[in-house]
Amino acid sequence: MYLQDIDKLEKARERVIDAIAQNMNLYGVTPSVGRLWGLMYxxxxxxxxxEMKLELGMSKTSxxxxxxSLMDLKMVDKVWKKGERKDLYQVEEDWYQTFIDFFTIKWRNGIALNVSAIEKSMVEINALIMDESVSxxxxxAAKSDIEKLTDALDYYYWLNRLVDSFESHEIFTFIPKK
Known part of the structure; x- marks a missing residue:
């Protein structure tokens, strides 16, 4: 009976781990990284x-x-344990903080990429508008593009403030955790 209970528990966990891996894959994280996070959770x-290698059957390099990757996303931390010579890793168990860290890193990168492209393009388009030899x-068309890009910048400045509200946890004032 005991082995059947353990098997049921493992199947229930595996279902959640699979869902986590699929979900993380939607956001550009490989399923194997998602499975690792689920295992560690x-x-x-x-x-x-x-230990991770034994559990997942992957190479130590993988x-x-x-x-x-998980540490870069702030989803896993290296921890210290007295007497342990090998590096130890532990997941961030606060799902709210994990969400905040994961998405704010992704959003900040996306915002920076898009704002840079828009600002560079606006300089080039404004030069066209000022050039007397341009038809x-x-x-x-260039003036219309400037208006569109100005609206896009407004959006990215708003998105930056939204990210700020996540990082400061101000978002929980508007949408409480429970």
Whole structure:
């Protein structure tokens, strides 16, 4: 009976881990990294790369790369334990903070990329508008583009403030955790 209970527990956990891996894949994180995070989430103690390797059947190099990805997303931390010589890793168990860290990193990168492209394009388009040799037809189209890009910048400035509200936890004033 005991083994059947453990098997049921493992199947229930596996279902959640699979869902996590699929969900993270939607946001550009490989399923194997998602599976690793799920495995670590259900593990009650920090894990070494060797333990992760045994559990997932992946190479130590893959585990190291996956852990580094999770650390970059602030979803996993390296922890210290007295007497332990190997590096230990533990998941951030606060799902709210995990969401905030994951998405704000992605959003900040996206905002920076788009704002840079828009600002560079606006300089080039404004130069066209100021150039007397450019046809009136092109100038009209360029002015229309400037308006569109100004609206886009307004959006990205708003998105930046939204990200700020997540990082400061001000968002929870408007949308409480519970």
């Amino acid at each position: 259900f593990h009650d103690a920090p894990m070494t790369l060797d 585990m190291s790369t996956s852990v580094r 009136e037809e092109v100038k009209v």
